[in-house]
Amino acid sequence: xxxxxxxxxxxxxxxxxxxxxxxxxxxxxxxxxxxxxxxxxxxxxxxxxxxxxxxxxxxxxxxxxxxxxxxxxxxxxxxxxxxxxxxxxxxxxxxxxxxxxxxxxxxxxxxxxxxxxxxxxxxxxxxxxxxxxxxxxxxxxxxxxxxxxxxxxxxxxxxxxxxxxxxxxxxxxxxxxxxxxxxxxxxxxxxxxxxxxxxxxxxxxxxxxxxxxxxxxxxxxxxxxxxxxxxxxxxxxxxxxxxxxx
Numbered sequence: 001x002x003x004x005x006x007x008x009x010x011x012x013x014x015x016x017x018x019x020x021x022x023x024x025x026x027x028x029x030x031x032x033x034x035x036x037x038x039x040x041x042x043x044x045x046x047x048x049x050x051x052x053x054x055x056x057x058x059x060x061x062x063x064x065x066x067x068x069x070x071x072x073x074x075x076x077x078x079x080x081x082x083x084x085x086x087x088x089x090x091x092x093x094x095x096x097x098x099x100x101x102x103x104x105x106x107x108x109x110x111x112x113x114x115x116x117x118x119x120x121x122x123x124x125x126x127x128x129x130x131x132x133x134x135x136x137x138x139x140x141x142x143x144x145x146x147x148x149x150x151x152x153x154x155x156x157x158x159x160x161x162x163x164x165x166x167x168x169x170x171x172x173x174x175x176x177x178x179x180x181x182x183x184x185x186x187x188x189x190x191x192x193x194x195x196x197x198x199x200x201x202x203x204x205x206x207x208x209x210x211x212x213x214x215x216x217x218x219x220x221x222x223x224x225x226x227x228x229x230x231x232x233x234x235x236x237x238x239x240x241x242x243x244x245x246x
Contacts, residue, residue: 002036002037003034003035004032004033004036004059004060006233007233008028010232010233011027011229012026012027014101014228015097016097017094017097020096020097023095025068025095026066026094026096026097029068029092030089030090032059032084032085032088032090033088033089033090036060036233036235037057037059037236038238039061039226039230039235039236039238040053040056040238040240041061041063041222041223041238041239042061042222042240043063043065043219043242043244044244045063045080046242048242050080050083051083056238058089060092061084062092062093062094063092064095065095098222099218100127104221104225104228105129105221106169106221107128107129107169110169110171110190111129111169114142114146117134118134118167119132119134122184123180126180128174128177128180130166130167130184131166131168131186132166133164133165133167137163137164138164139156139160139163139208140162142190143210146190150212150217152213152245154213155194155209155210155211156211157199158208159202159205159206160188160208165187166187167189168180168186168188168189170190170192171191171192172191172193172217172218173195175194175198178198178202178207181207182205182206187206187208188208188209188210189202189208189209191210192211192217193213193214194209213244214246215244219241223239226238
């Protein structure tokens with residue numbers, strides 16, 4: 001059994017949440033039990049997740065996405081919060097600080113899943129991840145690897161070269177940063193999802209895009225974070241997979 005604040009303080013510092021002032025919804029958002037024995041990790045909050053966590057007697061849920069982006073909270077969010085409070089389950093989330101952490105981040109671990117060796121991070125100043133590859137790969141090869149990793153075909157926009165020599169990784173929804181990649185000479189982007197208006201922008205920049213699913217590309221980081229916490233504090237931990245086709 002570990003004090004909740006010890007775990008939250010460790011996560012806040014490890015993920016350096018103070019370095020992301022434009023992404024303020026990180027850390028503990030619902031307080032429950034003071035002491036933690038069992039942790040559940042997941043990508044996104046939902047009542048289904050909370051009920052499954054409760055059935056496993058979880059004391060703390062750690063997700064990638066926050067409970068709420070809106071003020072005031074919609075009714076469905078208030079129902080979720082009430083469920084957690086009634087059962088004294090803690091809820092914390094880590095969004096951009098988890099996406100781009102250099103150890104357990106979604107971007108770095110996605111590169112490892114794809115077997116991509118990026119020589120130097122050309123997007124480090126922006127807090128993102130991408131650069132020239134040590135060994136080039138084919139666009140067709142990346143597509144096939146995505147199918148193997150995620151169990152579904154990615155959406156592919158082939159507007160760049162077939163031989164891929166540089167890659168940027170924007171897990172989740174990161175199409176607004178295509179130009180950051182383009183400006184440093186990156187020609188291929190692995191992403192979760194793109195918006196309608198981002199398609200033409202990427203095409204005009206001559207970028208290859210592999211959109212592998214918002215949910216799919218953000219499982220790897222939270223899984224790794226859960227294992228890190230379990231090892232650090234000797235608590236029980238489990239990732240709950242609630243597949244989302246988006």
